[in-house]
Amino acid sequence: xxxxxxxxxxYGYFALIVLSIVESAMAPIPSEVTFGFAGALCTSAILGHPxxxxxxxxxxxxxxxxxxxxxxxxxxxxxxxxxxxxxGKWILLTHGDLDAxxxxxxxxxxxxxxxGRVLPVVRxxxxxxxxxxxMKRGPFIVLTTIGSLAWVSLLTxxxxxxxxxxxxxxxxxxxxQTPTIIVLVVLIAAFFWHRxxxxxxxxxx
Numbered sequence: 145x146x147x148x149x150x151x152x153x154x155y156g157y158f159a160l161i162v163l164s165i166v167e168s169a170m171a172p173i174p175s176e177v178t179f180g181f182a183g184a185l186c187t188s189a190i191l192g193h194p195x196x197x198x199x200x201x202x203x204x205x206x207x208x209x210x211x212x213x214x215x216x217x218x219x220x221x222x223x224x225x226x227x228x229x230x231x232g233k234w235i236l237l238t239h240g241d242l243d244a245x246x247x248x249x250x251x252x253x254x255x256x257x258x259x260g261r262v263l264p265v266v267r268x269x270x271x272x273x274x275x276x277x278x279m280k281r282g283p284f285i286v287l288t289t290i291g292s293l294a295w296v297s298l299l300t301x302x303x304x305x306x307x308x309x310x311x312x313x314x315x316x317x318x319x320x321q322t323p324t325i326i327v328l329v330v331l332i333a334a335f336f337w338h339r340x341x342x343x344x345x346x347x348x349x
Contacts, residue, residue: 153191183201205292209261209288209295
């Protein structure tokens with residue numbers, strides 16, 4: 145988190161575009177810190193003068209999120225089934241999973257992408273399954289843009305409202321990270337255990 149804040153403060157808009165692209169392409173970078181801190185830097189409370197414009201942060205963050213999401217989407221769409229063919233057993237995916245993903249996105253793809261873009265963790269991961277399921281590009285881009293705009297605007301606005309209180313907000317966020325990480329580790333472990341059993345059953349048919 146300290147690295148993210150330092151990167152944003154030292155490299156300005158360039159840092160925002162890089163972080164938003166990388167985070168939306170499935171990297172574990174907390175957008176809450178990126179755009180919350182950027183919002184605080186839109187006030188004069190941190191540096192004594194505004195470093196950013198609120199509207200510029202929102203536009204750059206939305207565009208960066210869209211670019212990163214499209215990259216992840218195209219990777220899923222282009223390589224998804226090939227990866228499962230070659231390494232499905234090792235990455236715990238089967239063609240049955242891909243077929244299920246396609247059925248899910250055929251029914252709920254629009255709402256999944258729209259809501260997924262405003263959920264931590266999910267927002268970084270939703271693009272790949274959307275690509276694997278070959279969701280239509282047009283709706284994916286439109287819904288991703290809307291969801292990203294809402295998320296970036298919310299975080300930037302909260303950071304702007306925090307202003308000089310950002311260090312305390314940042315500290316509270318850091319404190320909350322530990323229990324959140326523990327919960328995520330437990331959920332991920334349970335997920336992998338379920339996937340191992342499911343893949344074994346699939347290959348034993």
